[in-house]
Amino acid sequence: MNRTADGRLPVLIVGGSLVGLSMSLFLGRLGVPHLLVEKHSGTSHHPRGRGNNVRTMELFRVAGVEPAIREAASVLAENHGILQADTLTGSDQEWLFKEIDPGGALKRFSPSGWCLCSQNDLEPVLLQHAKSLTGELRFSTELLSFEQDADGVTALLRNRETGEEQTVRAQYLVAADGPRSPVRERLGIGQTGPGDLFHNVSITFRAERLAEVVGERRFIACYLTDPQGAGALLPVDNRAHWVFHAPWHPERGEALEEFTDERCIAHIRAAAGVPDLEVEITGRAPWHAAQRVAERYRVGRVFLAGDSAHEMSPTGAFGSNTGIQDAHNLAWKLAAVIGGWAGPGLLESYGRERRPVAVATGERATARSAEHRHPGYDVTPGTGRQRGVLAVALGYRYPAGAVVGADPDGPAVPENFAADGSPGGRAPHVALRRAGVSISTLDLFETVPVLLAGPDAHAWHGAAELVGKRLGVPLTAYRVGTGTEHELAPEADADFTAAYGIAADGAVLVRPDGFVAWRSADAARDPETELTRALEAVLCLR
Known part of the structure; x- marks a missing residue:
């Protein structure tokens, strides 16, 4: 060590x-x-x-x-999706949502x-x-x-x-x-906060015939509402192994020991709507939602x-x-x-x-x-x-902290997702090519701060090397454009400057965790001074 x-x-x-x-x-x-x-x-x-x-x-x-x-x-x-039903075999079936990413729209915002x-x-x-x-x-x-x-x-x-x-x-x-x-x-x-919300017992079990009952419904979880079988069913392998979350009420004096194998089996059978379902209980563990x-x-x-x-x-x-x-x-x-x-x-x-x-x-x-x-x-x-x-x-933000220029009164979690490249938010995904290899902007952020400069932002790019050396900060800088002098090139359908909210001569500083620390929408009269101030503020160097 x-x-x-x-x-x-x-x-x-x-x-x-x-x-x-x-x-x-x-x-x-x-x-x-x-x-x-x-x-x-x-x-x-x-x-x-x-x-x-x-x-x-x-x-x-x-x-x-x-x-x-x-x-x-x-x-x-x-x-995919969350299903709600009275029982697995009942007539009351509703998908709370059926797809996590319907239509594959998420690809516009993330490589993952x-x-x-x-x-x-x-x-x-x-x-x-x-x-x-x-x-x-x-x-x-x-x-x-x-x-x-x-x-x-x-x-x-x-x-x-x-x-x-x-x-x-x-x-x-x-x-x-x-x-x-x-x-x-x-x-x-x-x-702080309201504290305990509810309690469940998580029951792991084996039931090979349950896969036939579930059929083609490939859910993440199914919430069962019948009073005799209320709980949540989660697949482990879609075949024989399953988890069932059964409501537990210790606040009413209900003891964990009351969840015997017999009680758990009866509960699962009621949830499935199959009275003779073969069930083998393999484990149980309490958990508390708070x-x-x-x-x-x-x-x-x-x-x-x-x-x-x-x-x-x-x-x-x-x-x-x-x-x-x-x-x-x-x-x-x-x-x-x-x-x-x-x-x-x-x-x-x-x-x-x-x-x-x-x-x-x-x-x-x-x-x-x-x-x-x-x-x-x-x-x-x-x-x-x-x-x-x-x-x-994906859209949570840092209104205050190691950022310069964020809205201090903005919400940490906005009502709706927006990827605009503003300080305090996650750096937007843009598809790029580096030395002929396809990457995402997100692949650039891990170990050191990164300055991303527009295609005409040569002054910002030059300032980054000087400022990084003077401050002792391992700052990496890239120019994004289609010329031979640019280290990164946007893919044909990608617009880097629009995604990051800068002009062709602007620049954005991104932290190692992929959050925008500072942004200059366009050129500055003294880029070295501006970048020095930003790095000193973000990294608490002054």
């Missing part, structure tokens, strides 16, 4: 589920040494958290793992797409790739305690198999240790990410995606500060950016559960179907 000159690890990650593994992957791609500890002995065995939205898949694309994830998810590649990959299939892929990078990953290892001071964090770890204890010194600690986060509790960070957000995402050198920072209703899979995107936002900032090309103040922007997104997304997730009448959530939905789901997945 690589350490700094004083023997410290750069980063200690606590928690090795989706968010912790994603943090390890992203830090590893950025060349940051780190240690991840996870108290469980391995990755998840339970098929849950399956919806990976288009933004998450963009991040995995840039990190080089999208093909492996899609291979792991291939068995459910043809499953949604992916249905259960947590038990996704985590091993992330683990395999993360292990090959700059991190050390230890399972069966728990955090016992930690203390921090002005220079770092001292953590006491214990191997749960051997009982051996070890003290580790790290520059920063990232807590991805779940909704009951011991780290958050130790820091004394409170939470809406909470931590009051702070950072105390000193300790950061919260994923469920430790926010809990959301599962409808729409917004929680896991928001957590993975937390990790991506924080990873480049840690890398920049540790690498010395950003000031420590940059880390304060993590909570300023991510917390408003979590608050707004959590509200959308709760409203979607009501709209879909999620089993166990006994509330009256609002009027009308939700719009702007793509705005949540």
Whole structure:
């Protein structure tokens, strides 16, 4: 394990589920040494958290793992939509939506797409790739305690198999240790929001004949509304293995032990509408839907990410995606500060950016559960179907933080999706060619800030090299045009300047996480001074 000159690890990650593994992957791609500890002995065995939205898949694309994830998810590649029915064999059948991307319109906005990959299939892929990078990953290892001071964090770890204890010194600690986060509790960070919404028991089972009942209906989930079989059915392999989410009411004194095999089998048979269906129960696990957000995402050198920072209703899979995107936002900032090309103040922007997104997304997730009448959530939905789901997945913004020129009064999650290249928003996808190879603009953003200049913006391009060297910032610059002097060429049907809201002599600065940090719509009298001011403000260098 690589350490700094004083023997410290750069980063200690606590928690090795989706968010912790994603943090390890992203830090590893950025060349940051780190240690991840996870108290469980391995990755998840339970098929849950399956919806990976288009933004998450963009991040995995840039990190080089999208093909492996899609291979792991291939068995459910043809499953789309949410079905609502009284029973599987009943006459009351309604598709809440039948296609995730009807007509393939999403291709205009992204080189990636949604992916249905259960947590038990996704985590091993992330683990395999993360292990090959700059991190050390230890399972069966728990955090016992930690203390921090002005220079770092001292953590006491214990191997749960051997009982051996070890003290580790790290520059920063990232807590991805779940909704009951011991780290958050130790820091004394409170939470806001309505709290618990509803409770379910997730039942895994085997029923080969159920595939005949489902037939050609390849859904992501089917909500069953018959009182004797209310719940949600989710396919695992579309053949023999399934998951059923049954409503659970601990607030009424209902104990988890009451969900016996006999009760679960009867419930599943009622949901299917097949009284003699052969069912083998293979497992059960409780889960709790809640809406909470931590009051702070950072105390000193300790950061919260994923469920430790926010809990959301599962409808729409917004929680896991928001957590993975937390990790991506924080990873480049840690890398920049540790690498010395950003000031420590940059880390304060993590909570300023991510917390408003979590608050707004959590509200959308709760409203979607009501709209879909999620089993166990006994509330009256609002009027009308939700719009702007793509705005949540792809259009969230940072009105304040490591950006210059964003609208500080703008919403973190707008009502409708718009990709306009303005500061604070995700850099739009534009199809390009580099050295004859087709790429997306999104493929340019991962390790360093990037200046994209219009076809006539030679002054901006020249300023980037001078300013980057003077500030010690690894800034990469590209000119986008059709001439031989341009490093990137737009595809025939692509309009780079229109997508980014600049003239031919304008430029845009994009952060390593693919968010627009600053934009000059056209030329400037003194491009070096303008770009210096922008970089200093974004990276907290002054």
